[in-house]
Amino acid sequence: MSDNPVEEEPPSRPSLLTVRNVERTFTMGEVKVEVLKDLSFDVYDGEVLAMVGPSGSGKSTILNLIGGLDQPNHGSVLFDDIDLAKVSSRALTRYRRKHVGFVFQFYNLVPNLTALENVLSAAELADHPLDAEEMLAKVGLKDRMDHFPSQLSGGEQQRVAIARAVVKNPKLLLCDEPTGALDFETGISALELLLEFNRDLGTTVLIITHNTALADVASRVIHLRSGEIVKIDENAQPLPPSEVVW
Numbered sequence: 001m002s003d004n005p006v007e008e009e010p011p012s013r014p015s016l017l018t019v020r021n022v023e024r025t026f027t028m029g030e031v032k033v034e035v036l037k038d039l040s041f042d043v044y045d046g047e048v049l050a051m052v053g054p055s056g057s058g059k060s061t062i063l064n065l066i067g068g069l070d071q072p073n074h075g076s077v078l079f080d081d082i083d084l085a086k087v088s089s090r091a092l093t094r095y096r097r098k099h100v101g102f103v104f105q106f107y108n109l110v111p112n113l114t115a116l117e118n119v120l121s122a123a124e125l126a127d128h129p130l131d132a133e134e135m136l137a138k139v140g141l142k143d144r145m146d147h148f149p150s151q152l153s154g155g156e157q158q159r160v161a162i163a164r165a166v167v168k169n170p171k172l173l174l175c176d177e178p179t180g181a182l183d184f185e186t187g188i189s190a191l192e193l194l195l196e197f198n199r200d201l202g203t204t205v206l207i208i209t210h211n212t213a214l215a216d217v218a219s220r221v222i223h224l225r226s227g228e229i230v231k232i233d234e235n236a237q238p239l240p241p242s243e244v245v246w
């Protein structure tokens with residue numbers, strides 16, 4: 001045995017998504033807008049990751065690339081052995097249906113479907129969905145399943161949207177300003193739900209927001225500015241949503 005044992009490297013964290021050297025440019029007439037410039041980062045399996053940056057810094061553009069709604073001009077977005085940057089639009093649709101749940105700022109529920117029907121319609125797309133009624137009960141809407149979106153408050157609609165995203169039992173929950181349209185208290189309870197699903201189901205959660213206070217609940221925070229990563233912070237002790245103030 002050696003007197004100087006070589007210290008073992010800590011095991012590297014498994015990545016759910018690996019984004020490498022991604023560029024996204026939009027061309028409008030003669031004008032080329034370089035929105036993402038050589039961006040590289042990982043999304044680790046099971047983490048709560050926040051991506052923060054001012055308006056126009058490229059947050060939604062990244063979310064669209066990771067969510068399989070758009071493809072970069074250059075670089076790779078690896079999920080398992082699939083490069084989302086290179087696959088066909090059919091394969092992207094399959095990826096979205098199977099692996100991604102979306103939560104948007106303005107809920108995006110189907111207005112002429114009840115809460116339960118909204119959640120069931122998402123469950124039908126998945127290979128191994130969770131129970132729709134159970135998910136609505138988990139978000140506190142057991143008694144409101146037969147209500148239409150117009151009969152629900154903003155906070156309740158966001159709860160339905162979270163149940164709809166989670167019922168597919170996706171690997172990844174992508175949340176675009178999930179508290180943006182809610183008052184403070186309602187926003188906190190929506191955040192609590194997202195973290196609860198992360199804890200209970202191991203779902204990886206990515207929250208994009210311009211509200212830097214929200215990032216305190218995440219275990220890592222990517223700071224963006226003008227399409228570039230300026231820093232990545234590790235939060236050794238993420239705050240519980242009840243202690244976040246904005």
Ligand SMILES: Nc1ncnc2c1ncn2[C@@H]1O[C@H](COP(=O)(O)OP(=O)(O)OP(=O)(O)O)[C@@H](O)[C@H]1O
Nearest residue numbers: 026033035053054055056057058059060061062210
């Ligand atoms: N399809 C497109 N065509 C042209 N320009 C686009 C397109 N999509 C986004 N952009 C531009 O890319 C930049 C980044 O937009 P993006 O929506 O990703 O920013 P954001 O950080 O999400 O902003 P916000 O917080 O205001 O939603 C903006 O300047 C925007 O105008």
